Amino acid sequence: MRRFGFTLTRSGQGPFALAAAIVLAGGGALALDSTAQSGPRTRPVAAPHGRRPAPAWHNASWLNTDRPITLESLRGRVVLLNFWxxxxxxxxxxxxxxxEFDRKYRDQGLTIVGIHTPEFPPYAGEHDRANVERALQRYGIRYPIAQDNDDRTWNLYDIRFWPSFVLIDKHGDIRYEGYGEFHLNDGSYATWEGRIRELLAER
Amino acid sequence: MLAVAAGGGLACGAAPDRAGRGARPPEVEVALVRSGARTRVVLIAAPNLEINAQVAPALELAGGPVLRFASPALTPDSAYFTAPPVAWLDHPADTVHGTLRVGVCERGQEVCRRIAIPL
Known part of the structure; x- marks a missing residue:
């Protein structure tokens, strides 16, 4: 079997350079080279950042709310953005x-805003409002969700991974950002909960 | 059997290579395997990655058609493929042109990202 391997090299923001290597291999070599490894990854926990103003989103399509929610309208509340x-x-x-965060802290001043950003083009169905609605019902989501079908808010916040989180204080400043799955009462959950409580306690 | 493998480093939204290396190994490879008058297109992910099965990988062929990949071999929660997903071309092919889109998740890191690879 002939096998052609291509390695793509990234150079800043410029075009990708392509270096091609042709490998002749015997047998059913469909498996990747076992030495292929990515570089080290940041642990998926929240990390504090300096305060900076949260950019205003302008999503038009919302679920679980009667009207679009603006950042300005949430001034005075702690906001947890979840990109998903x-x-x-x-x-x-x-x-x-x-x-659970929504249940425990909504009345104390927390607003969770889900930013639903599709991974794939529309043919995959992620852009379809009815599919998003079904997901909200399936998972019992009652907090507002914005459809981010053009990636605008994703790009505005320079998001790279699903799921990602941005915690905004009562003054509209970003205080914490992070990414990665977490579960009820695990370490990352406790970290995020502590930060929510910290910001809720601020004036 | 002829296989063409391509891929690597074009992760949309991927973190930069923190090790500072200029070249990165392929993250996903595409193998073309002749099967009679048809061609089997197989995706192979790097060992550190799992391919998201909840949104099937897609090969957007030059000219418009979109091939979706599938495999009956899934994790018990149906989240990821446990065998390389496959799509079929209804003609013999040694090369393929288009854009491959794959959702991948990092093993043990519990985050996902999208990869778009021009072929």
Whole structure:
């Protein structure tokens, strides 16, 4: 079997350079080279950042709310943005924790806003409002969800992974950001809950 | 049997290579395997990645058609493929042109990202 392997090299923001290597291999070599490894990854826990103003989102399509929610309208509340998509298992695994945060802290001043950003083009069904609605019912999500079908808010917040989280204080400043699945009462859950409580306690 | 493998490093939204290396190994490879008058297109993910089965990988062929990949071999929660997902071309092919889109999740890191690879 002939096998052609291509390695793509990234150079800043410029075009990708392509270096091609042709390998002749015997046998059914459909498996990847076992030495293929990515570089080290950041642990998926929240990390504090300096305060900076949260950018205003302008999503037009919302669920679980009568009208679009603006950042300005949430001044005085703590806001947890959750970037997710219903086809992301790590995202839906985290939903029970978010539902619990909503239940415990909504009345104390927390607003969770789900930003539903599709991974794939529209043919995959992630852009379809009815599919998102079904997911909200399936997972018991009652907090507002914005459809981010054009990735605008995803890009505005420079998000890279599903699921991701941005915690905004009562003054509209970003205080914590992070990514990665977490579960009820695990370490990351406790970290996020502590930060929510910290910001809720602020004036 | 002829297999063409391509891929690597074009993860949309992927974190930069923190090790500072210029080249990265392929994250997903595409193998073309002749099968009679048809061609089997097989995706193979790097060992550190799992392919999201909840949104099937897609090969957007030049000219418009979109091939979706499938495999009956899934994790018990149906979240990821446990065998390389396959799509079929209804003609013999040694090369393929288009864009491959794959949702991948990092083993043990519990995050997902999308990869778009021009072929």
């Amino acid at each position: 998509v219903f086809t992301c298992y790590n995202c839906t695994n985290t939903v029970p924790s978010l539902v």
